[in-house]
Amino acid sequence: MEGKTPGFDIGAGQIPGELHLAAGQEAAAVGVCHHLRDYDTVTAPHRLHHIAIAKGVDLNRMTAEIFGRETGLCSGKGGHMHIFDMDVGFAASEIMTEGCPPAVGAALTAKKRNEDNVAVAYIGEGALDQGAFLESLNFASVHDLPVVFVVEDNDWAISMPKDRITAPRDGSKRADGFDMTGDRVDHDDVVAVYEAAGEAVGRARDGNGPTLLEVQVHRRMCHFMGDPQTYRSKGDQTAHRKRDSIERLAEDLRAFDIGDEELEALRDRGPRSCQGGDRVGPKNNRSPSRRLLTRTCSPTHPRE
Amino acid sequence: MAVPADLDRTMTMSGAMVEVIATEMRADEEMFYMGEDVADCDGIFDSTEGLREEFGRDRIMDVPISETAYIGAAVSAAQEGMRPIAELMFVDFFGVSMDQIYNQMAKNTYMSGASVSVPMVLTAAVGGTYNDAAQHSQALYGTFAHLPGMKVVVPSTAYDAKGLMHNAIRDDDPVVYLFHKRLMGIGWLPAPDGPKTGVPEESYTIPFGSADVKREGADVTVVTLGLHVHRALEAAEDGVDVEVIDLRSLVPFDEETVLESVRKTGKLVVVDEDYRSFGVTGEVISRIVENGLGDLDSVERVAVPDVPIPYSRPMENEIVPDSDDIIDSIHNTNS
Ligand SMILES: Cc1ncc(C[n+]2csc(CCOP(=O)(O)OP(=O)(O)O)c2C)c(N)n1
Ligand SMILES: [Mg+2]
Numbered sequence: 089m090e091g092k093t094p095g096f097d098i099g100a101g102q103i104p105g106e107l108h109l110a111a112g113q114e115a116a117a118v119g120v121c122h123h124l125r126d127y128d129t130v131t132a133p134h135r136l137h138h139i140a141i142a143k144g145v146d147l148n149r150m151t152a153e154i155f156g157r158e159t160g161l162c163s164g165k166g167g168h169m170h171i172f173d174m175d176v177g178f179a180a181s182e183i184m185t186e187g188c189p190p191a192v193g194a195a196l197t198a199k200k201r202n203e204d205n206v207a208v209a210y211i212g213e214g215a216l217d218q219g220a221f222l223e224s225l226n227f228a229s230v231h232d233l234p235v236v237f238v239v240e241d242n243d244w245a246i247s248m249p250k251d252r253i254t255a256p257r258d259g260s261k262r263a264d265g266f267d268m269t270g271d272r273v274d275h276d277d278v279v280a281v282y283e284a285a286g287e288a289v290g291r292a293r294d295g296n297g298p299t300l301l302e303v304q305v306h307r308r309m310c311h312f313m314g315d316p317q318t319y320r321s322k323g324d325q326t327a328h329r330k331r332d333s334i335e336r337l338a339e340d341l342r343a344f345d346i347g348d349e350e351l352e353a354l355r356d357r358g359p360r361s362c363q364g365g366d367r368v369g370p371k372n373n374r375s376p377s378r379r380l381l382t383r384t385c386s387p388t389h390p391r392e
Numbered sequence: 393m394a395v396p397a398d399l400d401r402t403m404t405m406s407g408a409m410v411e412v413i414a415t416e417m418r419a420d421e422e423m424f425y426m427g428e429d430v431a432d433c434d435g436i437f438d439s440t441e442g443l444r445e446e447f448g449r450d451r452i453m454d455v456p457i458s459e460t461a462y463i464g465a466a467v468s469a470a471q472e473g474m475r476p477i478a479e480l481m482f483v484d485f486f487g488v489s490m491d492q493i494y495n496q497m498a499k500n501t502y503m504s505g506a507s508v509s510v511p512m513v514l515t516a517a518v519g520g521t522y523n524d525a526a527q528h529s530q531a532l533y534g535t536f537a538h539l540p541g542m543k544v545v546v547p548s549t550a551y552d553a554k555g556l557m558h559n560a561i562r563d564d565d566p567v568v569y570l571f572h573k574r575l576m577g578i579g580w581l582p583a584p585d586g587p588k589t590g591v592p593e594e595s596y597t598i599p600f601g602s603a604d605v606k607r608e609g610a611d612v613t614v615v616t617l618g619l620h621v622h623r624a625l626e627a628a629e630d631g632v633d634v635e636v637i638d639l640r641s642l643v644p645f646d647e648e649t650v651l652e653s654v655r656k657t658g659k660l661v662v663v664d665e666d667y668r669s670f671g672v673t674g675e676v677i678s679r680i681v682e683n684g685l686g687d688l689d690s691v692e693r694v695a696v697p698d699v700p701i702p703y704s705r706p707m708e709n710e711i712v713p714d715s716d717d718i719i720d721s722i723h724n725t726n727s
Contacts, residue, residue, distance in 0.1 A: 096580065097522075097580060097581065097582050098522055098580045098581060099521060099522025099523055099581060104522060104523035104524075104705060105522065105523040105524040105525060105528075105703065106524055106528070156523070156703055156704030156705060156706075156707075157704070162703075164702065164703060164704035164707060165525075165526070165700075165702040165703055165704070165707065166525065166526070166703055167523070167525040167703025167704070168703075169524075169525060169527070169528075170525055170526065170527065170703070181527070182525075182527045182528065183484070183485060183487065183488065183527055184457055184488075186488075214457050215457060217456035217457055217458040217461075218457055218458060218488070219458065219460055219488065220488065245428075245457060246428070246429045246433060246436070247429045247431075247432050247433030247454075248428065248429060248431075248432075248433075248454050248457075252454055253454065253455065253456040253457065254456060314580040315580075316579070316580075318432075318433070318434075319432035319433045376704070376706035376707045376709070376710040377710050379707060380697070380699065380702060380707050380710055380711060381697065381699060384699050
C-alpha cells in the first residue's frame with residue numbers, strides 16, 4: 089500500500105464520490121461552447137464541470153447539486169457526475185461515450201424538424217475505442233447530422249497513456265474511416281480551439297454534416313480527487329501544470345495591451361457569478377425518505 | 393465459522409485475491425489478466441496490486457476501454473484453452489459489453505452441446521456506500537444470477553475471497569466474481585473491520601454452493617452476502633439470537649444450509665444490497681417457500697427500493713440497508 093494511501097476517504101466529506109476536476113481543460117470547453125446557443129445540445133462525460141459552465145448551466149443550482157442539495161439541478165439525486173440542465177440543453181452520463189448516441193439523436197431531431205440546432209458530444213481520448221462512439225460517428229455521417237464530436241485529449245485515461253491503448257495517435261483520424269471531416273488542435277490555446285470549433289459548428293449549423301474535433305488539453309489534477317497518481321511521474325504532473333490555457337490567454341491579452349488590473353477584474357467576475365457552497369440554498373428540509381421516492385417517472389404532459 | 397481462529401497472518405480482501413492470482417499465474421503460464429488500469433495502477437480497487445512487477449505488462453494487460461472487445465477476447469482465449477481473468481472495473485459498466493457476457497461467455501458451452509468450454513473468470517467491483525451515485529453503486533447480483541450459464545460468487549472476507557478465487561480460476565466454466573469495493577481495504581475507501589481476516593499461506597479452495605454460517609443462533613435466520621454479511625453481524629449484537637448465513641455464491645445456491653437453519657429458527661430475513669423486485673431476496677424466499685414452507689413462521693426482506701441509487705448521502709443512506717433496518721426486520725419476524 090506504500091504511496092497508495094491518500095489522506096482521505098472519498099465517501100466522506102461534503103463532496104463525496106469520484107469527483108473529476110477539469111483544471112487544464114478549459115480551452116476545449118470555452119472554445120467550442122462559445123459558438124453554441126441555449127437550444128443547442130451538449131452531452132458530457134464524467135469530467136464535465138468546465139463544459140457545463142461554458143454551456144451556461146445554472147451555476148448556483150449546479151453547486152447545490154454537487155453538495156447533494158434538494159435545490160440542486162437534479163434534486164441531489166444525480167450528483168456531480170450526472171448533471172442535467174435542460175434549460176440550456178446540457179446532460180451528462182458517466183458511462184464512457186454513452187452521451188454520443190443521445191447527441192446524435194438531438195441532431196437527428198433538429199434535422200427532422202428542419203431546425204438549425206447543433207449537438208456536441210464531448211468525450212475523453214480514452215473513450216476513442218468505445219463502441220457507442222464509433223457507432224455514433226457512422227450514424228451521424230451516413231445521415232449527415234449536425235453534430236460535433238469533441239475529444240478532449242489530456243494524454244491519460246486514469247493511469248493509461250493514450251499510446252498504450254489507442255491507435256492511431258491522432259484521434260481525429262477516426263473521422264477518415266467514416267467519411268467525415270476530422271480536425272485536431274495540437275495545443276490548448278482557446279483561440280485556436282475557437283477557430284477550429286467555429287468551422288465545425290458552422291458546418292453543422294449549415295446542414296453540411298458532422299465533424300470530429302480532437303483538442304489537446306492537460307490534466308492538471310489526479311483522475312478523481314483521492315486518486316494518488318502513483319502511476320504518473322512527478323515531471324509529467326508539473327509539466328501539465330505549467331501548460332495552462334488560462335495563463336496562455338492572459339499572455340495573449342497582455343500582448344494586446346490589456347493590463348494586470350483588467351485581467352484581475354476579468355478573473356474576479358467568474359467566482360462572483362456563483363454564490364458558493366454555503367449559500368446555494370436551504371439545507372434539505374424534507375426527510376430523505378420523502379424525497380427518495382419522488383420524481384421516479386415523468387410528470388405527464390398531455391399532448392396538445 | 394469456517395475461518396480457523398488461530399491465524400496470525402491477517403490480510404485485506406484485495407490482498408487475499410491478489411495472492412491467489414499470483415500463485416495460480418506462477419503455476420500456469422497460460423493465465424493472464426486483462427482490465428483497465430490493472431498494470432501501472434494496480435487496479436483501481438487494488439485488485440492487481442504488485443502483479444505487473446512480477447508478471448509484466450504482457451500478462452497483466454492494460455486494455456483499451458472497449459469492454460466488448462476485451463471481454464469477448466477473454467471468452468475466445470478461454471475457449472482456446474487459456475485461462476484469462478477479465479476485470480470489468482465497475483459492474484455498472486456491464487451494459488456496454490453484456491452481449492459478450494450473457495450471450496457468448498454464458499451460453500457457448502450449452503449452445504455447442506458442451507463441445508467448447510469457457511474457463512474464464514470475470515471480476516467486477518460492486519456496491520455503494522460512498523455516494524458515487526446511480527451509475528457506480530449498484531450490486532446487480534440478481535442480474536448475473538438470473539441469466540443461466542454463469543457461476544456467481546460474492547466473497548465477504550479475506551479468508552473466503554482466497555478460497556473462492558482459487559476455485560474460480562480452477563473451474564472449467566465461466567465464473568463471475570463480484571467483490572464489494574467497501575470490503576477490499578483500499579486507502580481511499582476504508583473498509584470495516586470484518587473483511588480483514590486471518591488467511592493461511594497455503595492454497596485452499598472453498599467449493600461454490602457452500603454457504604457459511606458466520607454466526608450461529610437459534611431465533612432468527614438472516615441470509616445475506618457481501619457487505620451485508622457485516623451489517624447483519626452488527627445487527628445480531630442487538631439481543632435476539634440471530635443466525636447469520638453468508639451465501640458466498642448465488643449460483644450455485646446452497647439451499648440446504650438455509651433450509652436447515654430455518655428448520656431451527658422458523659424465521660427468515662433476507663438482506664440484499666441489490667434492487668428489491670425480481671432479485672436475490674425474492675429468489676431466496678421462494679426457494680425456501682417451495683421446499684420448507686412448513687418450517688416457516690415468518691419472512692422479511694430488506695433490499696434497495698426499486699429506484700436508482702441517489703447521490704446525496706442522506707438519500708443513499710436511506711436506500712442502502714443498514715444494521716438498523718436489519719434489526720427492525722428481525723423484530724418484525726416476532727410480531
Ligand atoms: C464503459 C466504461 N468503462 C470504464 C469506465 C471507467 N472510467 C471512468 S473515467 C475512465 C477514464 C477516462 O479517460 P478519458 O476518456 O481519457 O477521460 P479523462 O478522465 O482523461 O477526462 C474510465 C476508464 C466508464 N466510466 N465507463
Ligand atoms: Mg483522458
